[in-house]
Amino acid sequence: MSETAAPRRKTRSDGERSRAAILEAAVRLATTEGLGGLSIGRLAEEIGMSKSGLYAHFGSKEELQLAAIEEAGRIFVAEVIVPTRAEPDGLARLRAVVEAFLSYVEREVFPGGCFFESAAAEFDTSPGPVRDRLVEYLEGWRQKLGELIVRAQERKEIAAEEDAAQLAFELDAFMARANDAFVLSGDPQAVERARAAVRARLELASAGRRPLSRRSRQAPPGSRA
Amino acid sequence: MSETAAPRRKTRSDGERSRAAILEAAVRLATTEGLGGLSIGRLAEEIGMSKSGLYAHFGSKEELQLAAIEEAGRIFVAEVIVPTRAEPDGLARLRAVVEAFLSYVEREVFPGGCFFESAAAEFDTSPGPVRDRLVEYLEGWRQKLGELIVRAQERKEIAAEEDAAQLAFELDAFMARANDAFVLSGDPQAVERARAAVRARLELASAGRRPLSRRSRQAPPGSRA
Numbered sequence: 001m002s003e004t005a006a007p008r009r010k011t012r013s014d015g016e017r018s019r020a021a022i023l024e025a026a027v028r029l030a031t032t033e034g035l036g037g038l039s040i041g042r043l044a045e046e047i048g049m050s051k052s053g054l055y056a057h058f059g060s061k062e063e064l065q066l067a068a069i070e071e072a073g074r075i076f077v078a079e080v081i082v083p084t085r086a087e088p089d090g091l092a093r094l095r096a097v098v099e100a101f102l103s104y105v106e107r108e109v110f111p112g113g114c115f116f117e118s119a120a121a122e123f124d125t126s127p128g129p130v131r132d133r134l135v136e137y138l139e140g141w142r143q144k145l146g147e148l149i150v151r152a153q154e155r156k157e158i159a160a161e162e163d164a165a166q167l168a169f170e171l172d173a174f175m176a177r178a179n180d181a182f183v184l185s186g187d188p189q190a191v192e193r194a195r196a197a198v199r200a201r202l203e204l205a206s207a208g209r210r211p212l213s214r215r216s217r218q219a220p221p222g223s224r225a
Numbered sequence: 226m227s228e229t230a231a232p233r234r235k236t237r238s239d240g241e242r243s244r245a246a247i248l249e250a251a252v253r254l255a256t257t258e259g260l261g262g263l264s265i266g267r268l269a270e271e272i273g274m275s276k277s278g279l280y281a282h283f284g285s286k287e288e289l290q291l292a293a294i295e296e297a298g299r300i301f302v303a304e305v306i307v308p309t310r311a312e313p314d315g316l317a318r319l320r321a322v323v324e325a326f327l328s329y330v331e332r333e334v335f336p337g338g339c340f341f342e343s344a345a346a347e348f349d350t351s352p353g354p355v356r357d358r359l360v361e362y363l364e365g366w367r368q369k370l371g372e373l374i375v376r377a378q379e380r381k382e383i384a385a386e387e388d389a390a391q392l393a394f395e396l397d398a399f400m401a402r403a404n405d406a407f408v409l410s411g412d413p414q415a416v417e418r419a420r421a422a423v424r425a426r427l428e429l430a431s432a433g434r435r436p437l438s439r440r441s442r443q444a445p446p447g448s449r450a
Contacts, residue, residue: 032350112350121346124409125257125337135410169418173402177394180401184349185360193394204429 019057022047023071030068031112035119035130038065065130072115073137079104081144091157091206094148098171098198102191105179113183116141117176142168152206159208167205174198244282247272248296255293256337260344260355263290290355297340298362304329306369316382316431319373323396323423327416330404338408341366342401367393377431384433392430399423 025047030038039061044051058064084096105113112118116137123131145168152158158167174194181190250272255263264286269276283289309321330338337343341362348356370393377383383392399419406415 118346118349120405120409121343124343124405131409138409166418166421169402169415170399170422173398173419173422174395176402176405177398180345180349181363184345184356184363190394193391194398196391197395197398 022049022054022057023067026064026068027071027075027110027115030065030072031110031115031118034122035065035068036122036126038068040064062129066133069119069130069133069137072110072119075109076104076115079109089151090148090155091152091202094145094152095198095202097145097148098175099195101175102178102194105175105182106188106191114176114179117179118183142172145171149205158202158205161208162205167201170201171198174201247274247279247282248292251289251293252296252300252335252340255290255297256335256340256343259347260290260293261347261351263293265289287354291358294344294355294358294362297335297344300334301329301340304334314376315373315380316377316427319370319377320423320427322370322373323400324420326400327403327419330400330407331413331416339401339404342404343408367397370396374430383427383430386433387430392426395426396423399426 022043026038026043029043029046033042040051040054040058043049043064044054054064058067080097080100084093084100087093087096101114110118116134120131120134120138123134142165146164149158149162149164149167153160153162153164174197178191178194181187247268251263251268254268254271258267265276265279265283268274268289269279279289283292305322305325309318309325312318312321326339335343341359345356345359345363348359367390371389374383374387374389374392378385378387378389399422403416403419406412
Protein backbone atom coordinates (compact mmCIF):
# COMPACT_ATOMS: atom_id res chain seq x y z
CA MET A 1 0.00 0.00 0.00
CA SER A 2 1.47 3.40 -1.03
CA GLU A 3 1.77 5.96 1.73
CA THR A 4 3.31 8.66 -0.46
CA ALA A 5 0.11 10.50 -1.38
CA ALA A 6 -0.04 13.78 0.59
CA PRO A 7 -3.36 13.92 2.45
CA ARG A 8 -5.44 17.03 1.69
CA ARG A 9 -6.84 18.43 4.95
CA LYS A 10 -10.50 19.37 4.97
CA THR A 11 -12.17 21.80 7.34
CA ARG A 12 -12.91 20.31 10.75
CA SER A 13 -16.68 20.06 10.33
CA ASP A 14 -16.47 18.44 6.90
CA GLY A 15 -13.83 16.13 8.26
CA GLU A 16 -15.92 15.16 11.27
CA ARG A 17 -18.95 14.44 9.14
CA SER A 18 -17.14 12.22 6.74
CA ARG A 19 -15.18 10.53 9.53
CA ALA A 20 -18.44 9.27 11.03
CA ALA A 21 -19.66 7.96 7.67
CA ILE A 22 -16.28 6.34 6.98
CA LEU A 23 -16.24 4.64 10.37
CA GLU A 24 -19.71 3.27 9.85
CA ALA A 25 -18.54 1.67 6.59
CA ALA A 26 -15.32 0.47 8.24
CA VAL A 27 -17.19 -1.34 11.01
CA ARG A 28 -19.58 -2.93 8.51
CA LEU A 29 -16.66 -4.12 6.39
CA ALA A 30 -14.75 -5.40 9.43
CA THR A 31 -17.64 -7.57 10.59
CA THR A 32 -18.09 -9.31 7.24
CA GLU A 33 -14.52 -9.53 5.92
CA GLY A 34 -12.70 -9.46 9.24
CA LEU A 35 -10.97 -6.64 11.11
CA GLY A 36 -7.64 -7.93 9.76
CA GLY A 37 -8.83 -7.37 6.21
CA LEU A 38 -9.76 -3.76 6.98
CA SER A 39 -7.13 -1.69 5.20
CA ILE A 40 -7.10 1.87 3.88
CA GLY A 41 -7.03 0.48 0.32
CA ARG A 42 -9.93 -1.96 0.82
CA LEU A 43 -12.05 0.68 2.54
CA ALA A 44 -11.28 3.24 -0.20
CA GLU A 45 -12.50 0.75 -2.78
CA GLU A 46 -15.64 -0.03 -0.75
CA ILE A 47 -16.80 3.55 -0.23
CA GLY A 48 -15.45 5.05 -3.46
CA MET A 49 -13.12 7.49 -1.73
CA SER A 50 -9.47 8.14 -2.54
CA LYS A 51 -6.81 6.51 -0.43
CA SER A 52 -5.26 9.93 0.16
CA GLY A 53 -8.62 11.19 1.45
CA LEU A 54 -8.72 8.29 3.90
CA TYR A 55 -5.14 8.93 5.01
CA ALA A 56 -6.30 12.40 6.08
CA HIS A 57 -8.46 10.63 8.66
CA PHE A 58 -6.37 7.60 9.55
CA GLY A 59 -2.61 7.52 9.24
CA SER A 60 -2.30 3.75 8.94
CA LYS A 61 -4.18 0.48 8.72
CA GLU A 62 -3.71 -0.02 12.45
CA GLU A 63 -5.11 3.43 13.25
CA LEU A 64 -8.12 2.64 11.08
CA GLN A 65 -8.63 -0.70 12.87
CA LEU A 66 -8.39 0.96 16.28
CA ALA A 67 -10.88 3.64 15.20
CA ALA A 68 -13.27 0.92 13.96
CA ILE A 69 -13.03 -0.78 17.37
CA GLU A 70 -14.01 2.47 19.14
CA GLU A 71 -16.92 2.93 16.75
CA ALA A 72 -18.06 -0.64 17.41
CA GLY A 73 -17.78 0.09 21.14
CA ARG A 74 -20.03 3.13 20.72
CA ILE A 75 -22.62 0.98 18.90
CA PHE A 76 -22.37 -1.75 21.56
CA VAL A 77 -23.03 0.73 24.37
CA ALA A 78 -25.96 2.25 22.45
CA GLU A 79 -27.47 -1.20 21.83
CA VAL A 80 -26.74 -3.10 25.02
CA ILE A 81 -26.14 -0.61 27.84
CA VAL A 82 -28.16 2.56 27.13
CA PRO A 83 -31.58 0.83 26.67
CA THR A 84 -31.26 -0.77 30.13
CA ARG A 85 -30.60 2.44 32.06
CA ALA A 86 -34.26 2.89 32.98
CA GLU A 87 -34.24 -0.45 34.85
CA PRO A 88 -33.87 -0.30 38.62
CA ASP A 89 -30.32 -0.98 39.75
CA GLY A 90 -29.60 -4.54 40.83
CA LEU A 91 -30.90 -7.86 39.56
CA ALA A 92 -33.44 -6.26 37.19
CA ARG A 93 -30.69 -4.24 35.52
CA LEU A 94 -28.43 -7.29 35.26
CA ARG A 95 -31.20 -9.32 33.61
CA ALA A 96 -31.98 -6.44 31.26
CA VAL A 97 -28.33 -6.16 30.17
CA VAL A 98 -28.11 -9.90 29.45
CA GLU A 99 -31.36 -9.77 27.48
CA ALA A 100 -30.16 -6.68 25.57
CA PHE A 101 -26.99 -8.56 24.59
CA LEU A 102 -28.94 -11.62 23.38
CA SER A 103 -31.32 -9.36 21.47
CA TYR A 104 -28.34 -7.55 19.89
CA VAL A 105 -27.11 -10.96 18.67
CA GLU A 106 -30.55 -12.01 17.37
CA ARG A 107 -31.20 -8.69 15.65
CA GLU A 108 -27.83 -9.05 13.88
CA VAL A 109 -26.73 -5.53 14.73
CA PHE A 110 -23.41 -6.64 13.24
CA PRO A 111 -23.78 -9.14 10.39
CA GLY A 112 -21.05 -11.45 11.75
CA GLY A 113 -22.39 -11.52 15.31
CA CYS A 114 -20.91 -9.58 18.21
CA PHE A 115 -18.14 -7.40 16.78
CA PHE A 116 -15.85 -7.98 19.76
CA GLU A 117 -16.24 -11.75 19.77
CA SER A 118 -15.35 -12.11 16.11
CA ALA A 119 -12.52 -9.57 16.22
CA ALA A 120 -11.04 -11.20 19.33
CA ALA A 121 -11.16 -14.65 17.72
CA GLU A 122 -9.37 -13.16 14.72
CA PHE A 123 -6.63 -11.34 16.67
CA ASP A 124 -6.17 -13.74 19.59
CA THR A 125 -2.79 -14.93 18.33
CA SER A 126 -1.67 -11.53 16.92
CA PRO A 127 -0.01 -9.49 19.69
CA GLY A 128 -0.19 -5.71 19.32
CA PRO A 129 -2.32 -2.64 20.03
CA VAL A 130 -5.39 -4.05 18.23
CA ARG A 131 -5.46 -7.20 20.32
CA ASP A 132 -4.72 -5.22 23.50
CA ARG A 133 -7.69 -2.94 22.87
CA LEU A 134 -9.99 -5.89 22.19
CA VAL A 135 -8.86 -7.56 25.43
CA GLU A 136 -9.68 -4.31 27.29
CA TYR A 137 -13.17 -4.28 25.83
CA LEU A 138 -13.87 -7.93 26.65
CA GLU A 139 -12.48 -7.56 30.17
CA GLY A 140 -14.46 -4.34 30.60
CA TRP A 141 -17.65 -6.18 29.65
CA ARG A 142 -17.03 -8.95 32.19
CA GLN A 143 -16.18 -6.30 34.77
CA LYS A 144 -19.43 -4.47 33.99
CA LEU A 145 -21.34 -7.72 34.59
CA GLY A 146 -19.43 -8.18 37.85
CA GLU A 147 -20.37 -4.66 39.01
CA LEU A 148 -24.04 -5.27 38.26
CA ILE A 149 -23.84 -8.50 40.28
CA VAL A 150 -22.24 -6.67 43.22
CA ARG A 151 -25.03 -4.04 43.14
CA ALA A 152 -27.60 -6.84 43.18
CA GLN A 153 -25.76 -8.32 46.17
CA GLU A 154 -25.86 -4.95 47.96
CA ARG A 155 -29.62 -4.98 47.45
CA LYS A 156 -29.81 -8.58 48.80
CA GLU A 157 -31.13 -9.79 45.44
CA ILE A 158 -28.15 -12.08 44.90
CA ALA A 159 -26.67 -14.10 47.76
CA ALA A 160 -23.61 -12.51 49.36
CA GLU A 161 -21.79 -15.86 49.11
CA GLU A 162 -21.76 -15.78 45.31
CA ASP A 163 -18.35 -14.93 43.85
CA ALA A 164 -19.27 -12.04 41.54
CA ALA A 165 -16.36 -12.61 39.13
CA GLN A 166 -17.18 -16.32 38.88
CA LEU A 167 -20.85 -15.61 38.22
CA ALA A 168 -19.88 -12.98 35.62
CA PHE A 169 -17.71 -15.61 33.87
CA GLU A 170 -20.63 -18.01 33.72
CA LEU A 171 -23.17 -15.51 32.39
CA ASP A 172 -20.62 -14.26 29.85
CA ALA A 173 -19.96 -17.86 28.74
CA PHE A 174 -23.67 -18.47 28.06
CA MET A 175 -23.96 -15.22 26.08
CA ALA A 176 -20.78 -15.79 24.08
CA ARG A 177 -21.80 -19.36 23.18
CA ALA A 178 -25.22 -18.16 22.06
CA ASN A 179 -23.48 -15.66 19.80
CA ASP A 180 -21.06 -18.22 18.31
CA ALA A 181 -23.75 -20.79 17.64
CA PHE A 182 -26.26 -18.30 16.25
CA VAL A 183 -23.71 -16.91 13.81
CA LEU A 184 -22.39 -20.32 12.81
CA SER A 185 -25.68 -22.09 12.14
CA GLY A 186 -28.31 -19.30 12.26
CA ASP A 187 -30.22 -21.45 14.71
CA PRO A 188 -32.12 -19.32 17.26
CA GLN A 189 -32.25 -22.30 19.66
CA ALA A 190 -28.80 -21.49 21.04
CA VAL A 191 -30.04 -18.06 22.11
CA GLU A 192 -33.02 -19.67 23.83
CA ARG A 193 -30.70 -22.10 25.60
CA ALA A 194 -28.61 -19.17 26.82
CA ARG A 195 -31.78 -17.44 28.09
CA ALA A 196 -32.79 -20.59 29.99
CA ALA A 197 -29.26 -21.01 31.39
CA VAL A 198 -29.06 -17.41 32.60
CA ARG A 199 -32.55 -17.58 34.12
CA ALA A 200 -31.77 -20.78 36.06
CA ARG A 201 -28.36 -19.52 37.17
CA LEU A 202 -29.75 -16.21 38.45
CA GLU A 203 -32.60 -18.00 40.22
CA LEU A 204 -29.97 -20.10 41.96
CA ALA A 205 -27.83 -17.06 42.77
CA SER A 206 -30.78 -15.22 44.26
CA ALA A 207 -31.98 -18.29 46.15
CA GLY A 208 -28.58 -18.58 47.84
CA ARG A 209 -28.50 -21.31 50.46
CA ARG A 210 -32.22 -21.90 50.37
CA PRO A 211 -33.54 -25.19 48.98
CA LEU A 212 -34.09 -24.95 45.27
CA SER A 213 -37.46 -25.98 43.90
CA ARG A 214 -37.68 -27.35 40.40
CA ARG A 215 -40.50 -24.91 39.63
CA SER A 216 -38.46 -21.83 40.40
CA ARG A 217 -35.56 -23.08 38.25
CA GLN A 218 -37.60 -23.82 35.20
CA ALA A 219 -39.82 -20.81 34.67
CA PRO A 220 -42.13 -21.07 31.61
CA PRO A 221 -40.77 -19.52 28.40
CA GLY A 222 -43.11 -16.55 28.60
CA SER A 223 -41.84 -15.46 32.01
CA ARG A 224 -39.55 -12.47 32.39
CA ALA A 225 -35.93 -13.40 31.78
CA MET B 226 -2.56 -20.34 -7.77
CA SER B 227 -1.56 -22.40 -10.80
CA GLU B 228 -3.32 -25.74 -11.15
CA THR B 229 -1.63 -26.68 -14.43
CA ALA B 230 1.28 -28.68 -13.01
CA ALA B 231 0.66 -32.38 -13.62
CA PRO B 232 0.93 -34.22 -10.29
CA ARG B 233 3.46 -37.04 -10.27
CA ARG B 234 1.94 -40.08 -8.58
CA LYS B 235 4.06 -41.85 -5.97
CA THR B 236 3.65 -45.42 -4.81
CA ARG B 237 0.83 -45.86 -2.34
CA SER B 238 2.98 -46.45 0.75
CA ASP B 239 5.25 -43.47 0.05
CA GLY B 240 2.18 -41.37 -0.60
CA GLU B 241 0.52 -42.45 2.63
CA ARG B 242 3.61 -41.67 4.66
CA SER B 243 4.05 -38.22 3.29
CA ARG B 244 0.33 -37.49 3.44
CA ALA B 245 0.47 -37.95 7.22
CA ALA B 246 3.48 -35.65 7.53
CA ILE B 247 1.90 -33.07 5.24
CA LEU B 248 -1.35 -33.09 7.20
CA GLU B 249 0.50 -32.60 10.45
CA ALA B 250 2.16 -29.49 8.99
CA ALA B 251 -1.15 -28.34 7.50
CA VAL B 252 -2.93 -28.50 10.85
CA ARG B 253 -0.08 -26.65 12.57
CA LEU B 254 -0.17 -23.92 9.92
CA ALA B 255 -3.96 -23.67 10.05
CA THR B 256 -4.00 -23.06 13.79
CA THR B 257 -1.49 -20.22 13.68
CA GLU B 258 -2.29 -18.52 10.37
CA GLY B 259 -5.93 -19.57 10.08
CA LEU B 260 -7.59 -22.36 8.13
CA GLY B 261 -8.56 -19.78 5.48
CA GLY B 262 -4.90 -19.01 4.87
CA LEU B 263 -4.09 -22.68 4.34
CA SER B 264 -3.44 -23.01 0.61
CA ILE B 265 -1.44 -25.46 -1.47
CA GLY B 266 1.05 -22.67 -2.22
CA ARG B 267 1.50 -21.56 1.39
CA LEU B 268 1.88 -25.14 2.60
CA ALA B 269 4.38 -25.94 -0.18
CA GLU B 270 6.47 -22.95 0.97
CA GLU B 271 6.23 -24.02 4.62
CA ILE B 272 7.32 -27.63 4.19
CA GLY B 273 9.65 -27.13 1.23
CA MET B 274 7.71 -29.39 -1.10
CA SER B 275 6.67 -28.62 -4.66
CA LYS B 276 3.13 -27.46 -5.34
CA SER B 277 2.77 -30.23 -7.90
CA GLY B 278 3.76 -32.75 -5.23
CA LEU B 279 1.05 -31.40 -2.95
CA TYR B 280 -1.52 -31.51 -5.74
CA ALA B 281 -0.90 -35.25 -5.92
CA HIS B 282 -2.36 -35.45 -2.42
CA PHE B 283 -4.97 -32.68 -2.46
CA GLY B 284 -6.66 -31.51 -5.63
CA SER B 285 -7.57 -28.05 -4.34
CA LYS B 286 -7.27 -25.63 -1.45
CA GLU B 287 -10.69 -26.72 -0.21
CA GLU B 288 -9.72 -30.41 -0.30
CA LEU B 289 -6.60 -29.56 1.71
CA GLN B 290 -8.68 -27.62 4.26
CA LEU B 291 -11.16 -30.49 4.60
CA ALA B 292 -8.30 -32.97 5.06
CA ALA B 293 -6.77 -30.71 7.74
CA ILE B 294 -10.12 -30.69 9.57
CA GLU B 295 -10.22 -34.52 9.58
CA GLU B 296 -6.63 -34.63 10.87
CA ALA B 297 -7.52 -32.14 13.63
CA GLY B 298 -10.52 -34.34 14.47
CA ARG B 299 -8.24 -37.34 14.81
CA ILE B 300 -5.97 -35.38 17.18
CA PHE B 301 -8.99 -34.14 19.17
CA VAL B 302 -10.29 -37.68 19.68
CA ALA B 303 -6.83 -38.90 20.68
CA GLU B 304 -6.43 -36.06 23.19
CA VAL B 305 -9.91 -35.64 24.63
CA ILE B 306 -11.86 -38.87 24.10
CA VAL B 307 -9.43 -41.80 24.09
CA PRO B 308 -7.74 -41.01 27.47
CA THR B 309 -11.14 -41.05 29.23
CA ARG B 310 -12.22 -44.49 27.98
CA ALA B 311 -10.98 -46.22 31.12
CA GLU B 312 -13.37 -44.19 33.28
CA PRO B 313 -16.60 -45.86 34.35
CA ASP B 314 -19.52 -44.85 32.14
CA GLY B 315 -21.70 -42.08 33.52
CA LEU B 316 -20.87 -39.01 35.57
CA ALA B 317 -17.21 -40.01 36.06
CA ARG B 318 -16.72 -40.30 32.31
CA LEU B 319 -18.47 -36.97 31.68
CA ARG B 320 -16.24 -35.23 34.23
CA ALA B 321 -13.16 -36.86 32.72
CA VAL B 322 -14.07 -35.69 29.20
CA VAL B 323 -14.59 -32.10 30.40
CA GLU B 324 -11.27 -32.19 32.25
CA ALA B 325 -9.52 -33.70 29.20
CA PHE B 326 -10.84 -30.82 27.07
CA LEU B 327 -9.65 -28.17 29.55
CA SER B 328 -6.28 -29.90 29.78
CA TYR B 329 -6.04 -29.98 25.96
CA VAL B 330 -6.57 -26.19 26.01
CA GLU B 331 -4.02 -25.61 28.79
CA ARG B 332 -1.41 -27.87 27.22
CA GLU B 333 -1.79 -25.93 23.97
CA VAL B 334 -2.12 -29.03 21.83
CA PHE B 335 -2.93 -26.54 19.06
CA PRO B 336 -1.06 -23.23 19.41
CA GLY B 337 -4.18 -21.14 18.68
CA GLY B 338 -6.41 -22.99 21.14
CA CYS B 339 -9.03 -25.55 20.17
CA PHE B 340 -8.73 -26.09 16.42
CA PHE B 341 -12.48 -26.29 15.92
CA GLU B 342 -13.27 -23.16 17.91
CA SER B 343 -10.85 -20.99 15.96
CA ALA B 344 -11.74 -22.50 12.58
CA ALA B 345 -15.46 -22.09 13.26
CA ALA B 346 -14.98 -18.44 14.25
CA GLU B 347 -13.07 -17.92 11.02
CA PHE B 348 -15.60 -19.63 8.72
CA ASP B 349 -18.84 -18.73 10.50
CA THR B 350 -19.86 -16.27 7.78
CA SER B 351 -18.40 -18.26 4.85
CA PRO B 352 -20.98 -20.81 3.63
CA GLY B 353 -19.59 -23.94 1.97
CA PRO B 354 -18.29 -27.45 2.62
CA VAL B 355 -15.61 -26.26 5.09
CA ARG B 356 -18.10 -24.48 7.32
CA ASP B 357 -20.55 -27.39 7.02
CA ARG B 358 -17.92 -29.85 8.21
CA LEU B 359 -16.95 -27.62 11.14
CA VAL B 360 -20.61 -27.31 12.15
CA GLU B 361 -20.88 -31.12 12.08
CA TYR B 362 -17.87 -31.43 14.38
CA LEU B 363 -19.14 -28.84 16.87
CA GLU B 364 -22.63 -30.33 16.90
CA GLY B 365 -21.12 -33.81 17.24
CA TRP B 366 -19.19 -32.64 20.29
CA ARG B 367 -22.29 -31.23 21.96
CA GLN B 368 -24.14 -34.41 21.08
CA LYS B 369 -21.35 -36.49 22.63
CA LEU B 370 -21.70 -34.47 25.84
CA GLY B 371 -25.46 -35.00 25.71
CA GLU B 372 -25.01 -38.77 25.36
CA LEU B 373 -22.66 -38.87 28.33
CA ILE B 374 -25.25 -36.94 30.35
CA VAL B 375 -28.01 -39.39 29.35
CA ARG B 376 -25.81 -42.33 30.43
CA ALA B 377 -25.27 -40.61 33.79
CA GLN B 378 -29.04 -40.17 34.06
CA GLU B 379 -29.57 -43.87 33.32
CA ARG B 380 -27.23 -44.60 36.22
CA LYS B 381 -29.17 -42.15 38.45
CA GLU B 382 -26.06 -39.98 38.82
CA ILE B 383 -27.74 -37.00 37.17
CA ALA B 384 -31.37 -36.13 37.92
CA ALA B 385 -33.84 -37.42 35.32
CA GLU B 386 -35.45 -33.95 35.22
CA GLU B 387 -32.33 -32.36 33.75
CA ASP B 388 -32.69 -31.54 30.04
CA ALA B 389 -29.57 -33.26 28.65
CA ALA B 390 -29.25 -30.96 25.61
CA GLN B 391 -29.59 -27.88 27.82
CA LEU B 392 -26.96 -29.14 30.26
CA ALA B 393 -24.66 -30.01 27.34
CA PHE B 394 -25.04 -26.42 26.06
CA GLU B 395 -24.04 -25.05 29.45
CA LEU B 396 -20.99 -27.28 29.91
CA ASP B 397 -19.89 -26.57 26.34
CA ALA B 398 -20.28 -22.82 26.97
CA PHE B 399 -17.96 -22.97 30.00
CA MET B 400 -15.36 -24.97 28.08
CA ALA B 401 -15.50 -22.76 24.97
CA ARG B 402 -15.19 -19.59 27.04
CA ALA B 403 -12.19 -21.00 28.89
CA ASN B 404 -10.58 -21.71 25.53
CA ASP B 405 -11.28 -18.22 24.12
CA ALA B 406 -10.02 -16.40 27.20
CA PHE B 407 -6.96 -18.59 27.62
CA VAL B 408 -5.89 -18.04 24.01
CA LEU B 409 -6.65 -14.32 24.06
CA SER B 410 -4.88 -13.37 27.26
CA GLY B 411 -2.89 -16.47 28.24
CA ASP B 412 -4.49 -16.23 31.67
CA PRO B 413 -5.03 -19.67 33.23
CA GLN B 414 -7.70 -18.20 35.54
CA ALA B 415 -10.39 -18.61 32.89
CA VAL B 416 -9.72 -22.36 32.79
CA GLU B 417 -10.01 -22.51 36.58
CA ARG B 418 -13.30 -20.59 36.41
CA ALA B 419 -14.60 -23.10 33.87
CA ARG B 420 -13.56 -25.96 36.18
CA ALA B 421 -15.42 -24.35 39.09
CA ALA B 422 -18.48 -23.68 36.93
CA VAL B 423 -18.63 -27.27 35.65
CA ARG B 424 -18.11 -28.69 39.14
CA ALA B 425 -20.93 -26.59 40.62
CA ARG B 426 -23.27 -27.28 37.70
CA LEU B 427 -22.73 -31.03 37.88
CA GLU B 428 -23.17 -31.02 41.66
CA LEU B 429 -26.48 -29.30 41.08
CA ALA B 430 -27.45 -31.70 38.30
CA SER B 431 -26.65 -34.71 40.45
CA ALA B 432 -28.39 -33.23 43.50
CA GLY B 433 -31.60 -32.83 41.51
CA ARG B 434 -34.49 -31.65 43.64
CA ARG B 435 -32.61 -32.08 46.88
CA PRO B 436 -31.70 -28.95 48.89
CA LEU B 437 -28.35 -27.61 47.84
CA SER B 438 -25.76 -27.03 50.51
CA ARG B 439 -23.09 -24.40 49.93
CA ARG B 440 -20.42 -26.93 50.86
CA SER B 441 -21.39 -29.36 48.13
CA ARG B 442 -21.45 -26.62 45.49
CA GLN B 443 -18.03 -25.23 46.29
CA ALA B 444 -15.75 -28.19 46.59
CA PRO B 445 -12.15 -27.32 47.48
CA PRO B 446 -9.78 -26.85 44.50
CA GLY B 447 -8.02 -30.13 45.21
CA SER B 448 -11.17 -32.22 44.90
CA ARG B 449 -11.81 -34.39 41.88
CA ALA B 450 -13.30 -32.31 39.05
